[in-house]
Amino acid sequence: MKEDMVKLISAEGFEFVIDKKAAMVSQTIRNMLTSPGGFAETEHGEVTFPEISTTILEKICQYFYWSLQYASGKETEFHIEPELTLELMMAANYLHT
Amino acid sequence: MGGACSRKRDQQVNDDNLQTGVSGRYTKSGSSKWLGTSISKASMDVILGKQSCPSLMDLCIYKIREDINKYSTFSMLPRDISQQIFDDLVCSQCLNDSILKAFRDCALQDLNLGEYPGFNDSWMDVISSQGSSLLSIDLSGSDVTDPGLNYLKDCKNLEALNFNYCDQISDIGLDQINGLSNLTTLSFKRNNLITAEGISSLSGLINLVKLDLERCPKIRGGLVHLKGLSKLESLNVNCCNCITDADMKALAGLTSLKSLQIASSKVTDKGVAFLSALNKLTLLNMEGCSVTAACLESLTALDALLYLNLSRCNLTDDGSDKFSKLQNLKVLNLGFNEISSAILVHLKGLTNLENLNLDSCRINDEGMVHLAGLFRLKCLELSDTEVGSSGLRHLSGLHNLESLNLSFTVVTDVGLKRLSGLSSLKSLNLDARQITDAGLSALTNLTGLMHLDLFGARITDSGTNYLRSFKKLRSLEICGGGLTDIGVKNIKDLTSLTLLNLSQNSHLTDKSLESISGLTQLVSLNISNSRVTNAGLQHLKSLKNLKSLTLESCKVTANDIKKLQAMDLPNLVSFRPE
Numbered sequence: 001m002k003e004d005m006v007k008l009i010s011a012e013g014f015e016f017v018i019d020k021k022a023a024m025v026s027q028t029i030r031n032m033l034t035s036p037g038g039f040a041e042t043e044h045g046e047v048t049f050p051e052i053s054t055t056i057l058e059k060i061c062q063y064f065y066w067s068l069q070y071a072s073g074k075e076t077e078f079h080i081e082p083e084l085t086l087e088l089m090m091a092a093n094y095l096h097t
Numbered sequence: 098m099g100g101a102c103s104r105k106r107d108q109q110v111n112d113d114n115l116q117t118g119v120s121g122r123y124t125k126s127g128s129s130k131w132l133g134t135s136i137s138k139a140s141m142d143v144i145l146g147k148q149s150c151p152s153l154m155d156l157c158i159y160k161i162r163e164d165i166n167k168y169s170t171f172s173m174l175p176r177d178i179s180q181q182i183f184d185d186l187v188c189s190q191c192l193n194d195s196i197l198k199a200f201r202d203c204a205l206q207d208l209n210l211g212e213y214p215g216f217n218d219s220w221m222d223v224i225s226s227q228g229s230s231l232l233s234i235d236l237s238g239s240d241v242t243d244p245g246l247n248y249l250k251d252c253k254n255l256e257a258l259n260f261n262y263c264d265q266i267s268d269i270g271l272d273q274i275n276g277l278s279n280l281t282t283l284s285f286k287r288n289n290l291i292t293a294e295g296i297s298s299l300s301g302l303i304n305l306v307k308l309d310l311e312r313c314p315k316i317r318g319g320l321v322h323l324k325g326l327s328k329l330e331s332l333n334v335n336c337c338n339c340i341t342d343a344d345m346k347a348l349a350g351l352t353s354l355k356s357l358q359i360a361s362s363k364v365t366d367k368g369v370a371f372l373s374a375l376n377k378l379t380l381l382n383m384e385g386c387s388v389t390a391a392c393l394e395s396l397t398a399l400d401a402l403l404y405l406n407l408s409r410c411n412l413t414d415d416g417s418d419k420f421s422k423l424q425n426l427k428v429l430n431l432g433f434n435e436i437s438s439a440i441l442v443h444l445k446g447l448t449n450l451e452n453l454n455l456d457s458c459r460i461n462d463e464g465m466v467h468l469a470g471l472f473r474l475k476c477l478e479l480s481d482t483e484v485g486s487s488g489l490r491h492l493s494g495l496h497n498l499e500s501l502n503l504s505f506t507v508v509t510d511v512g513l514k515r516l517s518g519l520s521s522l523k524s525l526n527l528d529a530r531q532i533t534d535a536g537l538s539a540l541t542n543l544t545g546l547m548h549l550d551l552f553g554a555r556i557t558d559s560g561t562n563y564l565r566s567f568k569k570l571r572s573l574e575i576c577g578g579g580l581t582d583i584g585v586k587n588i589k590d591l592t593s594l595t596l597l598n599l600s601q602n603s604h605l606t607d608k609s610l611e612s613i614s615g616l617t618q619l620v621s622l623n624i625s626n627s628r629v630t631n632a633g634l635q636h637l638k639s640l641k642n643l644k645s646l647t648l649e650s651c652k653v654t655a656n657d658i659k660k661l662q663a664m665d666l667p668n669l670v671s672f673r674p675e
Contacts, residue, residue, distance in 0.1 A: 063153045070150045080160045082167060086174065089161075092153035093178055 027096030204230035218245035233257035268295035284309035293319035342368030390416035432456035438464025462488030486512025504528035510536035534560030558584030572596035607633025
């Protein structure tokens with residue numbers, strides 16, 4: 001895995017390899033990856049989320065990339081499926097996103 | 098999330114401006130105060146930033162609002178999340194009695210429902226289900242009655258309760274909540290039912306820090322029940338005209354008091370004498386009380402006193418020498434009293450003064466010499482006094498002065514030269530008929546000016562050349578009738594302007610609108626009584642921040658402004674003609 005990528009692992013063990021820049025949209029992940037000597041995550045570029053399901057983690061990764069696009073001026077709509085909203089919200093709250 | 102309307106916990110009960118009637122910084126004074134400018138300068142000082150990327154949390158909250166009817170309960174969510182959903186629904190005014198049911202047992206902490214439409218007793222059951230989690234609730238302006246208030250009985254941890262303007266809550270209601278001993282803040286302004294008996298229910302609320310009873314006309318004799326509230330720091334009984342000297346006696350032992358507001362009560366010198374042991378008192382508001390300078394004797398022992406409001410007290414010069422003992426005062430309001438320049442010699446030593454209000458007093462040039470040494474002055478209000486040009490020379494050394502009001506004084510152009518060194522000035526009011534272009538020419542050094550009021554001054558096109566020096570101007574009023582389109586061209590580079598009033602200049606045409614089309618920060622614009630027409634409105638399309646537009650007595654119809662609002666100016670909330 002390249003250095004500018006990170007691996008996010010869902011509760012079911014599904015792995016998402018995404019740009020570090022995208023993952024850092026989350027304040028929580030940013031802290032994990034940048035705090036000196038604190039987390040094992042910093043070294044391996046891997047973060048496991050035992051409480052976030054694969055479906056939700058995928059949606060979150062989509063949001064990270066959407067957010068980067070938005071910041072660069074491409075203001076599209078981010079679609080959220082009604083049945084995911086509450087679970088997604090709890091994850092967003094945890095991730096400070 | 099919803100930054101404009103989400104309120105933080107510690108702001109639950111709106112903080113009154115402690116300097117009410119003292120600081121004129123954000124209030125219009127001078128001639129334009131009667132025109133009812135609907136938007137305060139304070140709100141316009143907020144600079145509109147670029148829309149930042151919505152967080153995923155925000156997006157989820159919007160989504161929930163959209164599908165709100167699909168949710169029957171939020172009680173499985175962690176409290177901080179359900180609180181955010183609740184706040185969003187309140188803020189967007191989407192909450193109603195059926196949606197509220199989804200918040201049963203959500204352990205919410207703060208219910209900021211002040212002035213919320215439709216809020217009545219039927220909501221209180223769900224509210225009480227928050228139980229011991231509930232820390233603050235604002236039900237001001239609601240239709241909640243005594244039986245409704247009874248539901249709060251079990252919310253034992255409640256710290257802040259506000260039922261201002263609830264005209265159906267009486268002594269019975271207060272009796273029901275007398276066990277909420279964790280309350281630190283309680284406010285019920287403008288209640289016509291509560292009497293001294295109701296106040297007696299508060300005697301057990303020993304943790305009360307802040308109590309607001311403004312405009313409760315029937316609480317006569319009630320303050321005696323507050324005697325045991327040893328933690329009370331702030332008490333507001335402004336405009337309770339049943340409050341008398343005897344009530345002050347009841348407060349004599351409340352030595353934690355830092356702020357006491359008794360404006361427009363029946364308190365006299367005799368009552369003020371009871372306050373002499375309140376050695377933590379920093380603010381005392383006695384506006385409109387029948388007190389004389391003799392009451393100052395009782396205040397001289399109050400070393401902590403910083404803010405003193407004695408406006409509209411019918412004070413005379415008699416006994417005014419006592420002012421000299423109030424050495425620590427920072428803010429002194431003596432506006433609208435029968436005092437003359439003779440009093441000012443006694444203020445000479447109050448070198449800590451930062452804010453002095455002498456509005457409409459019989460002050461003239463002679464007295465100004467005594468202000469010359471008050472180097473900490475930031476705000477000086479001399480509106481409607483007899484101060485003239487020769488008095489201003491004594492002010493030329495007040496380098497900390499940020500706000501100076503000389504409206505309706507007899508100051509002339511010649512005198513304004515004396516102000517040219519006051520480089521801290523941010524706000525200057527020169528609303529006086531005798532001020533002309535020549536006066537303005539002497540002020541071009543004042544490059545920090547943000548607010549300039551020349552409402553009635555006789556400024557012409559050539560005078561507007563001097564305005565170019567004031568690049569930081571946020572508000573400008575020139576309504577003397579002397580401007581044409583040529584003069585308005587000189588305003589077009591003042592791009593920080595948020596308020597512009599050029600009404601009464603009857604020669605202005607659509608060309609003026611073209612000149613100001615680049616002032617995109619404008620929030621309020623008034624060009625009434627001019628020759629502006631519907632055709633000129635197209636030039637305003639670029640003013641996306643505009644909230645208020647006034648074009649009375651022009652050739653402009655309400656319909657055309659409405660079209661402009663619908664197509665191009667989404668932020669416009671107030672316009673005339675309407």
